[in-house]
Amino acid sequence: MAYDAEDTKRRIFDAAAIEFAEHGLAGARVDRIAAAAKANKQALYLYYGSKEKLFAAILGAKLEEVGRCVTIDPDAVAESVGQIFDWYREHPELIRLVLWEALEGGGQPDAYERGLRDGFRAKAGVLVDGGVARHLPEGARLRAAQDLVFTIMSLVAWNFAVPRTCRAILDEETEQAAFARRRETVIDVARRLASPAEPRE
Structure with missing residues (x-):
């Protein structure tokens, strides 16, 4: 052969x-x-x-993969976040690789990181075009959408970074029960975060 x-x-x-x-x-x-x-x-x-x-x-290939898969639909934030949660659960290696890189790596932004940044900036732009953060001045909308993307990804990822802590805090006997409960909570929080802010009186 x-x-x-x-x-x-x-x-x-x-x-x-x-x-x-x-x-x-x-x-x-x-x-x-x-x-x-x-x-x-x-x-x-x-x-x-x-x-x-x-x-x-x-690490670069895995981050590119999550960059392709992590898409937040401005018209269906809750459904998007549920899909992201499920994707992370099916790919636990990504969280571990990112945590190892944070512990052992670092350094200055390189060409790859700049490309990744461009990709996530485009995702945030889709949210802005879909009406997310429309209550803010135009110049602040992209930054608000970027914060939303990172916050949602953090809400999802932390469940898989510390599964034992998740299980203990929620007082659940199994990871499956803890993950199911967290999935519902993360979806609800993401929906609230993406909702237009109430105008101040």
Whole structure:
């Protein structure tokens, strides 16, 4: 059978995503990634350059994926937030990767982050065009919509970042019960946040 470079890259990527989500950048081991991918370490370095670059590639791909999937419909905020909640629940590795990056990474904004920023700015623009924050002066609407997007994503993501705390605070016996309760609450809060503010007297 001929060597399939793309398949090898994909297997390394998939195995590394699991390894990094479990152990972070510092704790991940190239030997374990190569073994899980059924590839040799040289292939990892050939295709990705280093463990650090591989981690960055995986995190970037996962954030691009959530950027594509996280869409808040200004006419159906509650439904959108429910879909986002379900997406995060189905992709728990993203939260772990982002938390590891926050603990071990950082640094100045790079070209990738600037591209991500542009994508989320466009999402906020859709909300503004849909009437979100229309009670504010025109110059403040985009910033308000950006705050709304980040707040909603935070309301959703924190449930999966600290599931034990979620279960304990809500006094639920199972994660399933806690998540179901939190899903309803997050949807309700998002609906309220997206509602036009009452005019002040």
